[in-house]
Amino acid sequence: MVLCSTCNVSILVSQKRIKCTNGTCFLLYHIDCVNYNDNSGTxxxxWICLAFTAIRPSEGNTNTSLPTKNRKENSPDNLPQPSSEQNIKYQNVILNEIRNLRMEMKEHFxxxxxxxxxxxxxxxxxxxxVKxxxxxxxxxxxxxxxxxxxxxxxxHDAQTIINEKTEKTLSxxxxxxxxxxxxxNDLNTKMSQLEQQARDCNVEIQCVSEHKNENLITEINKFHMMIAGYSGQHKGYFLLRENISHL
Structure with missing residues (x-):
C-alpha cells in the first residue's frame, strides 16, 4: 500500500499523485497535500519534494511553499541520507502498486x-x-x-375487363x-293518323233495333227505305226480307 509522505494516508490508484524526482528520494505525495498546480512553471x-527544495531553490517548485523556519535543519549538512533499506522499501512499494495496477487492469480486461x-x-x-x-x-x-x-x-384485371364490357353493353x-x-313515337303517330282516317270513314247506321220487343221486319224495312228509298229497287228488299223470314 502506497502512503503519502505528508498525510500518511494511502494513495489510491484513482487518486492523483506526484513523486519527487530526486534520485535518492522517490517519495510519493497527494497532489492536494503539496498544493501542486499544473499551470505553474515546474x-x-x-518536481522536488520539500526536503530537497532548500538545496536547489532555483531549479523548481515555485508552486510549493518553502519553510521559513529552521533553515539550519534543511542545510546540506543536516539532510538525512536515504538508506538502501529505504530504497528497497520504496521499490517494493512501487512494485506492489504496479502489481495492483496490473491486477486491476487484468480484472477490467x-x-x-x-x-x-x-x-x-x-x-x-x-x-x-434472423436466418x-x-x-x-x-x-x-x-x-x-x-x-x-x-x-x-x-x-382486379378481370373485374376491369368485366366493367368495360358492361359499359359497352349499357351503351x-x-x-x-x-x-x-x-x-x-313513329308508331304512335301512325296510329293517330289511322284513327283519324278511321273516324273519317265511319258510317252511321240507323234503324237498328235497340230492344228485344221491336219488330225486326219493320226495322229492316226502315233500313231499306233509308238506303234505297222508293226508287223501285225492291228486289233487294224482298230478297233481304225473304232471307230474314227464313231465319
Missing part, C-alpha cells in the same frame, strides 16, 4: 472479455433467429402475401332504347 518530471463473449453469443443468437425467420415462417408469410397480392391483381342498350323510343 513540470511533474522536475477480463470483464471486457466476458462482456464481449456475451455480446458475441447474443449476436450469434440474433443472427440465427430462421428468413427461411421459415416469415418467408412463408411473405410468400402467402405475394400470392394474395397476385390474386388480387388478377381479380348499346341506351342506343337501342333511344331507337326504340323513336320507333314507338
Amino acid at each position: 513540470s511533474r518530471s522536475k 477480463d470483464n471486457q472479455q466476458e462482456c464481449l463473449h456475451k455480446f458475441n453469443s447474443t449476436l450469434s443468437q440474433v443472427q440465427r433467429d 430462421e425467420l428468413g427461411t421459415g415462417s416469415l418467408k412463408n408469410e411473405v410468400d402467402k402475401i405475394s400470392k394474395s397480392m397476385q390474386f388480387f391483381s388478377y381479380a 348499346n342498350i341506351l342506343t337501342e332504347n333511344n331507337n326504340m323510343r323513336v320507333y314507338i
